[in-house]
Amino acid sequence: MPQPLKILLIDDEIDFVETTGKRLIRRGHSAKTALTCAAGLAIIASGWPEVVVLDVMLPDRDGMDCLREIKEKWPTLPVILLTGHASMETGLHGLECGASDYCLKPIDLEALVEKIAIAHRESRPPGA
Amino acid sequence: MTFFLDRLTSFFHGKPRLTPAELQAAFRSHYKEFRALLTANNNALELMAEMEQALTTGHPFGMTFVRGNCTALSVNIYKMIQHLTRLADGRYTELDHPFRAITRQLEQVIASRSPGTEGAFILPMAEVNANTVDQVGEKMANLGEVRNRVGLRTPDGFVITATAARQFIEANNLQIEINRRLKGLDLDNLEELYTVSAGIQGLISKALLPKELEEAILTHHQQLAAGPNAEELLVALRSSALGEDSSNVSFAGQYRTQLNVSREFVTQTYKEIVAGKYKSQAIVYRQQRGYRHQDVQMCVGCLRMVDAAISGVLYSRAPDDPRSPFVIIQAAPGLAATVVDGSGTTEQLLVSRTAPHSILDRQPTPKSQATLSEAQAAELAAAGVRLEKHFGAPQDIEWSFDRAGLLYILQSRPLGLSTAGEDQDTGKHDVGGDALPIQLLAGGMSASQGVGCGPVYTVRSSLDLLRFPKGAVLVIETPYPDWASLLNRAVAVVSETGQPAAHLATVAREFRIPAIFGLAGALTALANDSLVTVDATAGKVYDGRVESLLALAAPKPNLMAGSPVYKILTEALAHITPLNLTDPASPFFRADTCKTLHDLTRFCHEKAVVEMFTFGERYGFNDKAAKQLVVENSPAQWWVIDLDDGFTPDFDPESRYVDLAHITSVPMQAIWQGMTAFPWGGPPPVSLGGFGSIIFQSTRNPNLDPAVRSAMAAKNYFLISKNFCNLSVRLGYHFALVEANLGEFLTENYVSFQFKGGAADQNRRLLRIQLISEILSEFGFRVEQKVDAMTARIEKKPPPYLLERLRILGYLLIHTRQIDMVMADQGMAANYQQKIMADLHTLLDTPATEG
Numbered sequence: 001m002p003q004p005l006k007i008l009l010i011d012d013e014i015d016f017v018e019t020t021g022k023r024l025i026r027r028g029h030s031a032k033t034a035l036t037c038a039a040g041l042a043i044i045a046s047g048w049p050e051v052v053v054l055d056v057m058l059p060d061r062d063g064m065d066c067l068r069e070i071k072e073k074w075p076t077l078p079v080i081l082l083t084g085h086a087s088m089e090t091g092l093h094g095l096e097c098g099a100s101d102y103c104l105k106p107i108d109l110e111a112l113v114e115k116i117a118i119a120h121r122e123s124r125p126p127g128a
Numbered sequence: 129m130t131f132f133l134d135r136l137t138s139f140f141h142g143k144p145r146l147t148p149a150e151l152q153a154a155f156r157s158h159y160k161e162f163r164a165l166l167t168a169n170n171n172a173l174e175l176m177a178e179m180e181q182a183l184t185t186g187h188p189f190g191m192t193f194v195r196g197n198c199t200a201l202s203v204n205i206y207k208m209i210q211h212l213t214r215l216a217d218g219r220y221t222e223l224d225h226p227f228r229a230i231t232r233q234l235e236q237v238i239a240s241r242s243p244g245t246e247g248a249f250i251l252p253m254a255e256v257n258a259n260t261v262d263q264v265g266e267k268m269a270n271l272g273e274v275r276n277r278v279g280l281r282t283p284d285g286f287v288i289t290a291t292a293a294r295q296f297i298e299a300n301n302l303q304i305e306i307n308r309r310l311k312g313l314d315l316d317n318l319e320e321l322y323t324v325s326a327g328i329q330g331l332i333s334k335a336l337l338p339k340e341l342e343e344a345i346l347t348h349h350q351q352l353a354a355g356p357n358a359e360e361l362l363v364a365l366r367s368s369a370l371g372e373d374s375s376n377v378s379f380a381g382q383y384r385t386q387l388n389v390s391r392e393f394v395t396q397t398y399k400e401i402v403a404g405k406y407k408s409q410a411i412v413y414r415q416q417r418g419y420r421h422q423d424v425q426m427c428v429g430c431l432r433m434v435d436a437a438i439s440g441v442l443y444s445r446a447p448d449d450p451r452s453p454f455v456i457i458q459a460a461p462g463l464a465a466t467v468v469d470g471s472g473t474t475e476q477l478l479v480s481r482t483a484p485h486s487i488l489d490r491q492p493t494p495k496s497q498a499t500l501s502e503a504q505a506a507e508l509a510a511a512g513v514r515l516e517k518h519f520g521a522p523q524d525i526e527w528s529f530d531r532a533g534l535l536y537i538l539q540s541r542p543l544g545l546s547t548a549g550e551d552q553d554t555g556k557h558d559v560g561g562d563a564l565p566i567q568l569l570a571g572g573m574s575a576s577q578g579v580g581c582g583p584v585y586t587v588r589s590s591l592d593l594l595r596f597p598k599g600a601v602l603v604i605e606t607p608y609p610d611w612a613s614l615l616n617r618a619v620a621v622v623s624e625t626g627q628p629a630a631h632l633a634t635v636a637r638e639f640r641i642p643a644i645f646g647l648a649g650a651l652t653a654l655a656n657d658s659l660v661t662v663d664a665t666a667g668k669v670y671d672g673r674v675e676s677l678l679a680l681a682a683p684k685p686n687l688m689a690g691s692p693v694y695k696i697l698t699e700a701l702a703h704i705t706p707l708n709l710t711d712p713a714s715p716f717f718r719a720d721t722c723k724t725l726h727d728l729t730r731f732c733h734e735k736a737v738v739e740m741f742t743f744g745e746r747y748g749f750n751d752k753a754a755k756q757l758v759v760e761n762s763p764a765q766w767w768v769i770d771l772d773d774g775f776t777p778d779f780d781p782e783s784r785y786v787d788l789a790h791i792t793s794v795p796m797q798a799i800w801q802g803m804t805a806f807p808w809g810g811p812p813p814v815s816l817g818g819f820g821s822i823i824f825q826s827t828r829n830p831n832l833d834p835a836v837r838s839a840m841a842a843k844n845y846f847l848i849s850k851n852f853c854n855l856s857v858r859l860g861y862h863f864a865l866v867e868a869n870l871g872e873f874l875t876e877n878y879v880s881f882q883f884k885g886g887a888a889d890q891n892r893r894l895l896r897i898q899l900i901s902e903i904l905s906e907f908g909f910r911v912e913q914k915v916d917a918m919t920a921r922i923e924k925k926p927p928p929y930l931l932e933r934l935r936i937l938g939y940l941l942i943h944t945r946q947i948d949m950v951m952a953d954q955g956m957a958a959n960y961q962q963k964i965m966a967d968l969h970t971l972l973d974t975p976a977t978e979g
Contacts, residue, residue: 084311086196088235091203095210102203104196106312114875122164125157 005120006030008049010040010066011082012059016105020053023109029116035059037066044074051116051123054099056083056090064093071098078119082107158215158743159772159849165211165736166852166869167876172204172729174923176705177910183697190415192311194697195238201704202231205725208732215739223732226722230703234725237699249292249344253285253431263289265368265427267539270519274537278518280511282537285363285431286348290370292341293402293426300335303422306406310421315412318594318613325408332403333396342395345430349394352432362388366429366539367401387463388433402426409613423692434536436463436528438499440474441629442508443543444481444516444523447637448577454478454488455512458629459500463528474627475499485509507535515540524634565661566671568654569622572647574664575607575633579677580620580642581661584654587611601662603654607632607645615639620662622650622669644669710914737854740771740847754845755786767845768796774848793848795868795879798931799855802938805971853934862944866937870927877924879933881909883944884917900940903964907936932972939971 007024011017012035021031032048034040037058043049052070056063063081070079078100083090091102100119103112179197182189209223247263256264256272264272264287275282297303309324337345353361365386384404389397404410405426414421440459446452460474477500478489485506500508508527515523519540526539585600587593593614596602602618604611607626612635615621621636621643628645636643642664644650654660654669661674670677702724709717709727712734722728757766768774768786774793775786791797847854855866865882883900893916901911901918908929909920922933943964 084308086192086199088195088199088202088231088238091199092206092231095203095206102199104200111875114873118167118873118875122160 003117004028004030005116006032006048006050007116008032008034008040008043008052010034010037010052010058011055012036012057013055020109020112024113027113029113037061037063037069040066041069044070044077049077051120052077052079053082053112053116054079056081056094057085064090064097067094067097067099076123078123080112080115080119082112155743156772158740161211161215162736162740162771163852163869163876165208165215165732166867166878168204168207168211169729169733170869170876170878170923172201172208172725173921175201175204176726177921179697179701180705183694183701189693189697191238191693191696194693194700198234198238198700198704201725202234205728205732208729212732212736212739215736220719220732220735222719223722223728226719227728230723230725230728233703234700237696237703247289247291249289249295249341250348251287251289252348253282253287253429256287262370263287263291263427264429265290265370265425267366267368267541268427268429269368270540271429271537273518274515274540278514280514280537281534283364283431283434285352285429287368288341288345288398288428288430290425290427292344293428295338295341296335296399296402297332299338302331302335305331306421310411313411315415315616316598318408318596321408321411321613322594325406325411328406329400329403332406333399335399337395337399345395345398346391349391349430352430353391359391362390362433363394364429364431364433365389365394365397365401366431367404368427368429369405370423370425370427394430398428398430401428409610412613412616431538434528434538435530436536437461437531437533438504439463439526439528439538440500442512442523442525442527443629444512444525445543447543447628448574450522453482454480455509457500457505457508458627461499474629476627477505479505479509481509481513483510504529504533504535511535511537524629565674567668568660568671569647569650569669570667572622572644572650572667573627574667575621575623575626575628575630575643575645576636576641577665578620578640578642579661579663579665579674580618581659581673581678582619583657583659586651586654586656587614601654601660603650605651609635615641620664621645622647622654622662624648624650707914710917737847741769741845756784757846758785758787764844769845769847770849771847771852772849774850774852791848792850793846793853794851794927794931795853795870795934796846796848796855798934799853799866799868799938799941802935802940802971803942805935805939806943806967857941864941864944866934866941868930868934870930874924874926877927877930879909879922879930879937881920881937882918883920896944900944903940903968904936907933907968909933935971936968939968943967 007029009017009021009031011033014035017033017035021033024031032043034043037060040052040054044052054063054067054070058066063083067079067081070077075098079098081091081094081099081102082105083102084105086104094102100122101115103115175197179194179201182193205227209220209227212220212223251260251264253272253275256268257276258269258273260272261269268287271282274280306328309328313324314320349361349363352363365384367384384401384407386397386401405421405424411421414424438459438461440457442458443456446454446456455478457477457479458474459477476491477487480486480488483506487502487505511527512523512525515525515537519542522543523540524543525537525541528536528538530536580601582599582601583597584603585592585596586603587596588605593611596614596617598617599619600617602611602614602621603623604621605624607621607623607630609631611621611632615632615635616639618641621632621641623632623643623645624647626632626645630645633643633645642662644662644664644667647667647669650669659672661670661672661677662668663670663674663677704725706724707726707730708723709721709730711717717731717734719731722731754767754769757768759766768791774791774796776790776792779786779790788797788800844857845855851871852869853867855864857864857866863882863884866879867881868879869876871877881904883897897913897916897918901913901920904920905911908925909922911918911920922930
């Protein structure tokens with residue numbers, strides 16, 4: 001079994017974050033949710049999350065801007081971008097800004113869980 | 129792959145040394161990049177396959193699919209380049225160039241918009257013709273042709289244009305919200321579909337019309353009334369979507385038409401018709417046909433109501449016979465709508481196409497007085513023939529005679545004909561054979577030809593509609609247009625009432641769903657859930673499954689083909705899938721020759737393997753990295769390089785040899801098991817025993833060219849970790865590469881196989897590859913064959929499944945020579961092919977040995 005992870009979901013779609021959070025917990029992970037970038041940053045600052053799943057469109061800030069701030073302050077924290085609107089431009093831009101992965105809603109939870117686990121593994125030094 | 133084999137000669141060069149610990153760390157971090165690259169490669173190849181399949185299967189897809197997959201694909205290839213650059217200590221940054229160029233081209237393809245010319249909000253009917261189609265939609269453009277170029281009478285009026293509709297949506301900033309709601313909508317979830325559809329329609333109907341648009345509509349309405357009595361003028365508002373009624377797509381009955389609209393309701397009705405673009409069946413229809421929602425604009429014709437005495441539909445030819453010498457007329461008192469929505473009782477006439485256009489047949493036989501007079505029938509038939517001549521194809525025409533006896537053409541569009549040449553004789557075809565099936569019903573009219581079989585499902589209300597199962601026979605009382613949304617789930621339609629002019633029939637023909645209308649007693653005779661076969665061509669329903677009839681049914685056409693989204697995907701794939709970099713040894717195998725995303729994946733993967741292979745060279749890794757595999761009875765030499773954790777911890781790193789017991793690599797063990805499960809028992813006399821003899825034979829072959837000979841001298845290498853194996857092998861003249869990863873994440877799992885066969889003549893090489901392809905396809909591989917080279921892949925499957933495939937590949941690697949023999953002797957071919965399949969199945973019944 002993959003190891004349990006502490007996952008932060010930052011997304012303003014309340015239905016999505018709540019159900020996804022619950023389903024992650026049911027699979028043995030820990031999950032917290034934030035509806036804004038500011039709330040997400042506060043949780044990250046507490047040192048809690050091991051992986052962040054970030055929506056590209058947030059009410060208080062541009063998600064890409066939010067990503068940049070996270071990667072500036074916590075460069076080793078893996079961030080997966082999740083969005084309802086596919087765009088090659090933001091996808092590539094997101095990776096350039098340091099995102100680990102870029103996925104599209106709707107996403108199969110199984111696939112998301114794997115992407116989270118892989119992003120976490122890749123963020124560790126090898127052999128750790 | 130020959131490239132890195134060639135570089136083996138420089139494998140043992142000394143370089144400045146790192147400490148063993150540093151070396152181990154450097155190697156591990158390189159391996160990490162390598163593994164991440166393989167994962168991205170795996171994702172990219174799967175996405176490409178998915179996109180290619182979308183073109184061939186005919187399953188509906190929209191722009192969301194195209195845009196989403198292109199994005200995911202470019203993201204994964206970007207990752208591959210990043211990982212390769214880090215793996216190669218900063219080299220290969222030049223890949224950024226082709227990558228940017230290709231993604232820029234892709235972005236342009238995806239962003240391309242259907243041409244929409246900007247223009248006036250309103251066009252009077254007098255100015256409407258085929259040239260204004262981008263402004264008025266095809267239905268109104270055709271009507272303009274009828275009026276202004278054919279010279280037949282049509283109702284006066286005007287068209288509220290595409291520009292107006294676009295302006296309306298844009299002024300309210302609705303498109304983003306609409307697209308958001310449609311995103312990820314599951315077409316099979318009817319409840320969700322209806323909710324979303326109703327929500328979007330509400331959004332549009334409640335939005336405000338831009339002031340100038342509202343004024344323009346009312347001003348033209350006033351002019352149409354031609355006087356102060358505008359309050360009394362009644363109009364029909366007819367939808368005329370751009371893309372509707374084009375040569376092979378008709379959104380028949382998908383959109384709204386509102387009759388008898390008075391002045392106070394004109395603007396509200398207009399909004400509702402624009403909203404009708406998002407009716408559930410229209411959403412399904414577009415999605416299935418590959419129309420982007422924002423590319424379809426709802427133009428609306430505003431036409432003076434005809435005070436109709438008698439109305440109906442005219443087919444200029446019989447729908448099942450493009451050469452019929454008669455037109456078919458359906459007529460009913462009052463408005464044409466009763467004929468079209470399938471609810472009224474109508475009479476049907478066959479009228480000769482040639483003057484004096486006499487009536488050949490009339491059903492039902494008139495009791496007291498005929499609905500349509502002989503003169504009217506003749507006038508109609510003449511009009512139908514003229515319209516067919518003008519538009520160059522059989523037409524489906526809506527018409528009315530007003531109380532003054534004047535003929536109005538309300539609409540003319542191409543008639544959805546059964547494809548000529550197909551099922552020519554099924555009409556006369558009787559069910560032959562020994563056991564005659566039990567006939568449950570006979571009669572009615574063929575609304576859409578063909579044969580379908582499935583369980584009966586009766587739909588009486590919207591509630592039944594939600595429960596309608598996929599693959600069922602739809603049984604209904606009346607063919608309401610609303611049932612059209614079920615047609616992508618139904619295999620056949622049987623209706624107690626209605627006739628072939630009903631909108632549902634048009635849609636059924638287009639979807640090639642067999643349909644019988646007007647089949648009395650269907651609801652009682654056909655019990656829910658009972659399996660029936662509907663022969664709509666002959667108008668019969670049989671109990672159970674009648675194979676002899678189903679065999680006559682034509683295959684479904686790809687509904688997506690030719691649609692705008694299909695074209696965009698085809699164009700996008702031109703920048704994605706063609707593989708130009710096929711030969712790593714070629715001087716053109718370079719970053720700057722990568723023309724497609726597939727080229728980039730190929731290049732990155734190849735170079736990544738080379739980088740892992742030459743790690744020792746670059747880092748002065750010790751010359752003992754490659755261990756010779758100790759195996760009995762194998763004159764072939766096998767070398768193993770451990771990438772990470774492929775050897776047991778107690779293995780002595782100083783040893784020059786490794787035996788199987790010290791190998792922890794699960795995929796390597798599986799391949800080896802497949803290789804050695806059966807002694808090589810090919811037809812005599814290849815002699816010497818054991819597969820190693822193949823090597824000896826090959827090296828002695830004087831006909832080999834020097835390049836091949838030098839590559840032949842290379843050894844066979846396994847690059848392994850616990851979950852990973854990359855085996856490059858030359859046995860005989862074949863070059864093969866097996867690569868596999870079997871980890872805890874399905875995302876990362878795959879088995880890939882490349883095979884290129886030499887030596888035998890071209891014909892035999894092709895046959896050999898053909899046979900291997902067939903075998904691998906049978907075991908679930910996705911196989912691509914290019915002349916005498918093939919690649920086969922399976923992704924994202926659980927390890928036990930992939931281990932079986934690795935054993936199969938191991939077997940085939942060793943026994944390809946045997947396959948050659950199969951190819952050499954036609955008489956023995958069948959036997960050997962059988963033996964190979966028997967071996968493979970035995971192999972799969974054997975449990976894998978401990979890894």
